[in-house]
Every structure is written in C-alpha cells, then in structure tokens.
Amino acid sequence: MKNSGILRRAMAFLLDIAGLGLILLPGILTWNIFHLFSHNHHHYFRHLDPAMILPVLIILAYFIVSEGILGFTPGKYIMHLRVVNDKGEKLSMRQSVIRNVLRLVDGLPFLNMVGIIAILVTKGKQRIGDAAATTYVIKID
Numbered sequence: 001m002k003n004s005g006i007l008r009r010a011m012a013f014l015l016d017i018a019g020l021g022l023i024l025l026p027g028i029l030t031w032n033i034f035h036l037f038s039h040n041h042h043h044y045f046r047h048l049d050p051a052m053i054l055p056v057l058i059i060l061a062y063f064i065v066s067e068g069i070l071g072f073t074p075g076k077y078i079m080h081l082r083v084v085n086d087k088g089e090k091l092s093m094r095q096s097v098i099r100n101v102l103r104l105v106d107g108l109p110f111l112n113m114v115g116i117i118a119i120l121v122t123k124g125k126q127r128i129g130d131a132a133a134t135t136y137v138i139k140i141d
Helices: 006-036 041-046 050-070 074-078 093-101 113-121 128-133
Strands: 081-085 135-139
Touching: 006 050, 006 074, 006 081, 006 113, 050 074, 050 093, 074 081, 081 093, 093 128, 113 128, 128 135
Parallel strands: none
Antiparallel strands: 081 135
16 A cells, blocks of 8 residues: 555645646636625625635535545546555545544644645645544555
C-alpha cells in the first residue's frame, strides 16, 4: 500500500473543486444577482446569508458520498487514488463523514494549510481528517 503524496492529492482536489464549481457557479451567481437587486442589498454583506451555507453542504456531501460509497471522488479516480482504512480496505461511511467534516479544520487558515502541513509531517501522509478517521489516500497503479 503506497500512500499518496501531496501533489497527486492536490491535483485530485482541484479537479473535484473545478467540477463542483461548474455545477454550483450558476446557482451562486443567480442568488447573488437576486440579492443585488433586492431591496435589502445594502445589508447583504453585513451578515452571513444562510443560503450561502448550502454550497458548503453540497461540497461536503459530494466528498462524503463519493468516498463513502466508491472509495474515491471523480478527481481521485482520474489521479488513480483511493481512500482506504488502516487495513487497506474501502473505508466505511462513518470514516468518510469523519475525514470529510474535518476538511473544515484541514482547510485552516487558508488554502488547506493545516492539511498540507499534516500530510508533509506525518508518516502516513495523513490530513487531520485522515488521522481521526484512520484512513489513508493511496496510489493505485
């Protein structure tokens, strides 16, 4: 079992985010244009709009469901990566939820710096989410 390094994982993540962006961008733009022309547009940037949480939930669900059911996302598939448990088997849905909810921590303070540092310094090349879920991202030949 060969653990994947940071570059291959980063490319898989960028592919996933690019695909999600193409799907979510029209809805986000429509929502923002709607608010721009609404009567409360001058208050729009003073608070967090609850509807803007929806894209975050969709992104989390994408990673949780893809990895929990298949063991990979489309980006990981393209980059020949799989997420496995500590025995080298497909992770459970519970493990997928843990590792992906903790993406929010791994993403701090920006550009996934906590996760990148964790991958670089841990023996198993694990993000905090991977360590908590006892999962590994491996390269498939």
